[in-house]
Amino acid sequence: MTDQQPIAVLGGGSFGTAIANLLAENGHTARLWMRNAEQAETMRQERRNPRYLKGVAILPGVQPVTDLEQTLADCSLIFVALPSSALRQALGPYAAQLAGKALVSTTKGIEADSFLLMSQILQQVVPDARVGVLSGPNLAREVAEHALTATVVASDDEALCRDVQAVLHGRTFRVYASRDRFGVELGGALKNVYAIMAGMAAALGMGENTRSMLITRALAEMTRFAVRLGANPMTFLGLAGVGDLIVTCTSSKSRNFQVGHALGEGLTLTDAIERLGGETAEGVNTLRVLKSKAEELQVYMPLVAGLHAILFEGRTLEQVIEMLMRGEPKTDVDFISTDGF
Numbered sequence: 057m058t059d060q061q062p063i064a065v066l067g068g069g070s071f072g073t074a075i076a077n078l079l080a081e082n083g084h085t086a087r088l089w090m091r092n093a094e095q096a097e098t099m100r101q102e103r104r105n106p107r108y109l110k111g112v113a114i115l116p117g118v119q120p121v122t123d124l125e126q127t128l129a130d131c132s133l134i135f136v137a138l139p140s141s142a143l144r145q146a147l148g149p150y151a152a153q154l155a156g157k158a159l160v161s162t163t164k165g166i167e168a169d170s171f172l173l174m175s176q177i178l179q180q181v182v183p184d185a186r187v188g189v190l191s192g193p194n195l196a197r198e199v200a201e202h203a204l205t206a207t208v209v210a211s212d213d214e215a216l217c218r219d220v221q222a223v224l225h226g227r228t229f230r231v232y233a234s235r236d237r238f239g240v241e242l243g244g245a246l247k248n249v250y251a252i253m254a255g256m257a258a259a260l261g262m263g264e265n266t267r268s269m270l271i272t273r274a275l276a277e278m279t280r281f282a283v284r285l286g287a288n289p290m291t292f293l294g295l296a297g298v299g300d301l302i303v304t305c306t307s308s309k310s311r312n313f314q315v316g317h318a319l320g321e322g323l324t325l326t327d328a329i330e331r332l333g334g335e336t337a338e339g340v341n342t343l344r345v346l347k348s349k350a351e352e353l354q355v356y357m358p359l360v361a362g363l364h365a366i367l368f369e370g371r372t373l374e375q376v377i378e379m380l381m382r383g384e385p386k387t388d389v390d391f392i393s394t395d396g397f
Contacts, residue, residue, distance in 0.1 A: 080117030255316025
C-alpha cells in the first residue's frame with residue numbers, strides 16, 4: 057500500500073462513515089462504497105450522512121461511491137463494514153480480484169448457519185486475501201465526534217496490523233495490535249447479546265449493583281465460551297473484551313442496548329427493532345446461534361439461556377434473574393471451569 061493509493065471502506069452505515077472520516081483526517085483518500093446510489097449522491101452533495109450519522113460533516117477526503125468493482129481494483133487496503141448478512145453476496149463475485157489484498161472486518165456478528173465469524177467468512181470467500189479484524193469499545197458517533205477512543209486490530213499478519221495502525225492512528229483514535237484474531241472478533245460478537253440484557257435492566261430500573269453483577273458475570277460467561285473454542289482468555293481482559301462489553305452494556309448509543317431498553321419498556325421484539333428503523337441489532341441474531349452452539353459444546357451459559365427465554369420463550373427478566381440467584385455460587389473468576397453462574 058502506498059501513501060497515494062486510496063483506501064476502501066465498504067458500507068455507508070455509521071461505523072463505515074466514521075472510519076472513512078478518520079482516514080481522511082489522517083490525510084488519506086477514502087472510497088466509501090455503498091449500494092444505495094441516492095444515499096451516495098446525498099453524501100457527495102451535502103457532505104453529510106443524515107440517516108446514520110446526523111450532524112457529522114463528511115470530510116473532503118471521503119469519496120462516496122457505488123462502483124464496487126472499481127473501488128476494489130483501486131485499493132489494496134479494504135475495511136469491510138457491511139452487515140453480516142451481506143458479506144458473501146457483496147464480495148463473492150470479486151474473489152479473484154481480491155487475492156493478496158488486505159481485508160479488515162469491522163462487523164461484530166456471527167453467521168447463523170455456519171457459526172462463522174466475519175473474518176472467517178472473508179477467508180472462505182477470498183482464500184488468498186490477507187485478513188484482519190478491527191474491534192473494541194468504538195461507538196461510531198463518539199469516534200466521529202473525536203471522543204478519545206482506542207481499538208484493536210487483530211491478525212497474524214503483522215504487516216497488516218502495522219498498516220492499519222499507520223492509517224487510523226491519530227490524535228483521538230489509538231490502535232493497538234493483537235495476534236488473537238479469533239478471540240478479538242469473538243469478544244466483539246458475544247458482547248452484543250449481553251448488551252440487550254443490560255438495556256432491559258436499565259429500563260426496569262434495576263440497581264447499579266444488579267447491573268454490575270450482570271456485566272461482570274457476562275464477561276466470565278463469554279470468556280468461558282471463547283476459551284472452549286480456543287481463544288486466549290487474556291484477550292477478554294483487554295479492549296476487545298471487557299472494554300467493548302462495558303461500553304455496549306452501559307451506553308444508550310449502543311443499538312443492542314437500545315433494543316433491550318425497548319423490551320424492558322414493554323415493547324415486543326418486532327416493535328423494538330422497528331423503533332431502530334427496522335434494522336436488526338446483531339445481538340438478536342447472535343443470541344439464536346450462540347444458545348445452540350453453547351448447548352452443542354456443553355458450555356454453561358445461564359445468561360444466554362435466560363435472555364433466549366425472555367426473547368423467544370415468554371419469560372421475564374425478573375424470572376430469569378430469580379432463577380440465576382437460586383443457582384449454586386461457584387468460583388468468581390475461573391476461565392477453565394465450564395459450570396457455575
